[in-house]
Amino acid sequence: MAILIKPLDAPLGAEIIGLDIQCIDKAAKEEILRAWYQYLVLVVRGDKLSDDDLVQFGRGFGDLENPGVKSPLTTRPEIMVVSNIRDDKGKNLGRLPDGEMSFHYDMVHQKRPNKAGILHAIELPPTGGDTCFANMYLAYETLPDSMKQRLEGLTALNTYEYGSTNTAAKKLSEGAPTAIHPVVRTIPETGRKALYISRLMTDRIIGLSEEESRALLSELCDHCEQPRFIYQHKWRAGDLLIWDNRCTTHARTDFDPAARRLLKRVAVADTVTPYY
Ligand code: SIN
Secondary structure, three states, X not given: OOOEEEEOOOOOOEEEEOOOOOOOOHHXXXXXXXXXXHHOEEEEOOOOOOXXXXXXXXXXXXXXXXXXXXXXXXXXXXXXXXXXXXXXXXXXXXXXXXOOEEEEOOOOOOOOOOOEEEEEEEEOOOOEOOEEEEEHHHHXXXXXXXXXXXXXXXXXEEEOOOOOOOHHHOOOOOOOOEEEEEOEEEOOOOOXXXXXXXOOOEEEEOOOOHHHHHHHHHHHHHHHXXXXXXXXXXXXXXXXEEEEOOOEEEXXXXXXXXXXXXXXXXXXXXXXXXXX
């Protein structure tokens, strides 16, 4: 199968053209992996997939995590439903339902966060609900040397408050799942370093006073979130996005809560714990 990798006019991202996800041969798979390491986010524009096809496609990248959250909107335990659709009693049928989300790495409150995220769009609001990706290699590489030296060896506490999708709601409550990771991590396949903090999920930098930690995180997050590092994806139904969850953060723009939004996500497990 001949596929074409077309870089996006953005600081990260490429579109794969001509991909038939039902029959990906060895050569195409290798080409996709190379492009993924190089461009960090791959976009496939196509038709809506069945849950089985999405799982099958995800498995091409490695073992899939089990999100442990059931939804009547999927038949597969590997799929996390990202949706604001509610039942007639008002109960959410999916996760991460409403509104804007600040930049974050997925599952960074775990010791070994997932390597790749794969998101497939089924139903979308007429406007908004875009997913934005930040190139955290570039964010690191453009820091002044003095800051790179300051970050060397630093670690941070990461957490996620289930149910909150915006920064304002974030506060660390007792019993919230947490994990400590390096503030800068190296990606084994490329040898490049990426900033490994985010506004939504990094709670504090270990060993600094609260004030110092807040000031440093705020400076780093402001740096990472500059438009020059960001690709904003405007979804079409049927789109499939694969991103490197080790060197890109993502965020979501606001949308009308009355408009239905339904996406399905699978997460590819990592075999390596983050290291500096
Ligand atoms: C996510 O963080 O995986 C959700 C992104 C989105 O809803 O666009």
